[in-house]
Structure formats: C-alpha cells, structure tokens
Amino acid sequence: MRRNIVAGNWKMNNTLDEGLNLIKDINVNAKKTDVKGVQVIVATPFIHLAKAVEEAISPVRIAAQNCASEESGAYTGEVSAKMIRSTGTEYVIIGHSERRAYYGETDEILTKKVDQAIANKLYPIFCIGEVLDDRENDKHFEVVENQLKNALFHLSEKDFGRVILAYEPVWAIGTGKTASPEQAQEMHAFIRKVVAEKYNDKIADEVSILYGGSMKPANAKELVSQADVDGGLIGGASLNADDFFGIITAF
Numbered sequence: 001m002r003r004n005i006v007a008g009n010w011k012m013n014n015t016l017d018e019g020l021n022l023i024k025d026i027n028v029n030a031k032k033t034d035v036k037g038v039q040v041i042v043a044t045p046f047i048h049l050a051k052a053v054e055e056a057i058s059p060v061r062i063a064a065q066n067c068a069s070e071e072s073g074a075y076t077g078e079v080s081a082k083m084i085r086s087t088g089t090e091y092v093i094i095g096h097s098e099r100r101a102y103y104g105e106t107d108e109i110l111t112k113k114v115d116q117a118i119a120n121k122l123y124p125i126f127c128i129g130e131v132l133d134d135r136e137n138d139k140h141f142e143v144v145e146n147q148l149k150n151a152l153f154h155l156s157e158k159d160f161g162r163v164i165l166a167y168e169p170v171w172a173i174g175t176g177k178t179a180s181p182e183q184a185q186e187m188h189a190f191i192r193k194v195v196a197e198k199y200n201d202k203i204a205d206e207v208s209i210l211y212g213g214s215m216k217p218a219n220a221k222e223l224v225s226q227a228d229v230d231g232g233l234i235g236g237a238s239l240n241a242d243d244f245f246g247i248i249t250a251f
C-alpha cells in the first residue's frame, strides 16, 4: 500500500553512542508528535543496527544503508542481507548515488543486491536519479527510466510491491540545491508512469516514491504536498532529531 514515509540516512556519521543517543532523541520526538501515519525510518551504519532496532519505538523503523550482492562466503568486509535481517532490521537502502559513484555499483550489482534483499524479507529503498549533466542535456528521464528497468523490472509484481523508490537528483544531494516542487512532481509522475507501463496502474499507484536532495524543514511542506511525492529520503537534516521531525510534521 502506498504510504507516506520519511527515511533518514545518516550516511557515515555517528559513533555507536552518538547514534543511540540520536535514536533516543528521535523516540522522544516521536512520542510527543502526531506523525499522522507517516512511517519513520532511520538508516544507520551497520554497527548501530542491532542496538538501534532494540532502542527504536514505533513508528520508528530501522534500515541499513547497503547490503552485499552475494549471499555469504569469502567477501571480506561485506555484510549480507541475511545478516542485516537477523538484527531485526526491516529496510535497506540500495543504489544510493554515493554507492554508484564511489564504489562502482553498476545496475548488474544492484540487481543482485535487490534480489538478496527481497530473498531475505527486507524492504529495499531503491535510489534513482540523474547527475547535473544528464539534466542539462535533457537526458534525466531516460537515465531514471534505465535505472528502474535495469535493476528492478525483473521483479515479479509481488516482489516489486516490497520496493520503495527514492528519486534523488544527484545535483541536489548535500548541495543545498533542492529540486523545485514542480521538478520533483514531474519526475515522480514520470516514474509512476514507467512503473504502470511495466506492471499496472494499481502497482504504480501503490508504490511509495520519496524525494531526496537537500530536503529540510523549510522546504519539506512544498515538496511533500505534490501529488506523487510520498515522503523524503533525508541526509543532513536527519542528523538532528528536531530537524528530522520538522520534515516529518510537514505532512
């Protein structure tokens, strides 16, 4: 079912103590705030996951920021989807533009990660988005469509139903430049259309599509009030519980 979701992505920030204190602050905010049915997700580094799951109270759920493309074995430094699920974690971000750009994650690798996540009953938060050059050359729709097709469209209808999409124009991540509400809506509507063409209208209508890229309390309301923007994937502003809830209460 299409849900409103605000997911914080801590990226490589917070020691274990800092992270658990932030979860406590998020719990305090969650208790005193009417989140109006918004699903709150916090994507922590791997080291926090098991304790964050114990600490987080409803409606806060925990996500990993990545998972291995392989099931198990001699892959030093990797963390499998099964290991992540064994901590009680329910969600995993896959295909973040930083993973694509800095760690060479191709569509082929991402396909395997998505399959691992689904096989281990995690909900993938799958990131798509163009770089500035793509947008300036009017290739942004094509790029996003290919990212969807190449890593997700092998999924059955049932498995696709577990996926949350996050549109993150790379030029807006951590730059303070946000896509305008119109640019976000235009792309989200396009994504829904591409999903409808591949699957059907019902599936397209039910998939949650989050916007990510310099979303802050000050601009969140305009973005989430767009018809096809179902929430946000928040980087910088998720590192402070008050800012994070400033976005959650924008609905």
Ligand SMILES: O=C[C@H](O)COP(=O)(O)O
Residues within 6 Å of the ligand: 009, 096, 168, 172, 173, 174, 175, 176, 212, 213, 214, 215, 233, 234, 235, 236, 237
């Ligand atoms: O995963 C989150 C996005 O990369 C957005 O990051 P940002 O809010 O710091 O721009």
